[in-house]
Amino acid sequence: xxxxxxxxxxxxxxxxxxxxxxxxxxxxxxxxxxxxxxxxxxxxxxxxxxxxxxxxxxxxxxxxxxxxxxxxxxxxxxxxxxxxxxxxxxxxxxxxxxxxxxxxxxxxxxxxxxxxxxxxxxxxxxxxxxxxxxxxxxxxxxxxxxxxxxxxxxxxxxxxxxxxxxxxxxxxxxxxxxxxxxxxxxxxxxxxxxxxxxxxxxxxxxxxxxxxxxxxxx
Numbered sequence: 104x105x106x107x108x109x110x111x112x113x114x115x116x117x118x119x120x121x122x123x124x125x126x127x128x129x130x131x132x133x134x135x136x137x138x139x140x141x142x143x144x145x146x147x148x149x150x151x152x153x154x155x156x157x158x159x160x161x162x163x164x165x166x167x168x169x170x171x172x173x174x175x176x177x178x179x180x181x182x183x184x185x186x187x188x189x190x191x192x193x194x195x196x197x198x199x200x201x202x203x204x205x206x207x208x209x210x211x212x213x214x215x216x217x218x219x220x221x222x223x224x225x226x227x228x229x230x231x232x233x234x235x236x237x238x239x240x241x242x243x244x245x246x247x248x249x250x251x252x253x254x255x256x257x258x259x260x261x262x263x264x265x266x267x268x269x270x271x272x273x274x275x276x277x278x279x280x281x282x283x284x285x286x287x288x289x290x291x292x293x294x295x296x297x298x299x300x301x302x303x304x305x306x307x308x309x310x311x312x313x314x315x316x317x318x319x320x321x
Contacts, residue, residue, distance in 0.1 A: 112141035116164045122224045123166060126272050128174045128207065130165045137164065142228065148280060150178045154200065167207060168215065168223065172275065177203040216257035218243060218250075219265060226269055230293050234266050270294055271307055278316040285312050 114121045114129065116137035123129055131137060141147050169175055180199055225242045226234060239262050240250035254262050274292040277283055283291075289300035305311045310318065 112139055112147050114139050114164060119163065121164060121166055122227065126169050126175075126269075126276065128167055128169050128178075130207070132163070135164070150175070150182065150280075152178060152181060165207075172272075174203065174206055175276070177206065218254045218257050218262075222254075222262055222265055223269065226266055230270055230273055231291050232293060234263075234293065236262055239266075267303075271304060274300070274304060274312070275308070275315070278312055279319045288312070 112123060114123055114137055116131070116135055121129075167174075177199060181196065181203065221243055222239060225239065236251065237247050240247045243250055245253065251261065254260075258265070270292045271294075274288050274294060277288045277291065278285075281288075285300070286297050289295060289297055292300075294300040294303060301311050304315070308315055
């Protein structure tokens with residue numbers, strides 16, 4: 104299982120190509136060869152764990168998007184606790200791993216509207232750039248009006264709301280998973296100045312970026 108903390112790349116396996124970005128969690132079946140392509144200008148950062156789980160048998164790479172960060176947090180806990188050897192710790196480790204698999208396979212994680220899926224593939228490698236609805240509509244092969252209308256029908260929201268969520272999600276991952284300066288995180292995520300990034304982040308997360316990072320890095 105790979106959890107992307109930052110960056111984006113393409114994975115080709117069994118004739119299928121998947122673009123994975125920050126916040127994507129992927130399971131590679133044992134014995135299935137795959138090729139990965141990355142952009143050297145946008146390094147990929149991942150958390151990785153290997154395991155045996157008969158319930159996840161198959162020949163396809165499976166991917167879900169970790170909207171709320173629960174999968175990433177559980178993987179972090181597993182990595183921290185893996186050195187514990189006493190019986191209580193082992194039991195807790197197994198329970199946490201079971202919860203991780205249950206969360207990964209939760210049915211409603213798989214139900215991503217087609218326009219949202221296409222938007223994520225287009226936006227993830229471009230978070231540092233200026234993104235406008237017109238470009239998203241063109242990529243989807245629709246006029247601006249019909250794109251916004253259809254997107255709202257499928258999701259109940261707007262394309263730019265999802266873009267903002269992806270920017271903030273990526274920023275959250277970089278704050279916790281890297282030592283990058285806040286100014287650089289704001290730039291990589293297309294969130295403007297440190298001041299504008301801090302205001303937006305605090306409004307959605309309840310903490311300024313620096314406080315959020317301190318609270319989660321101990």
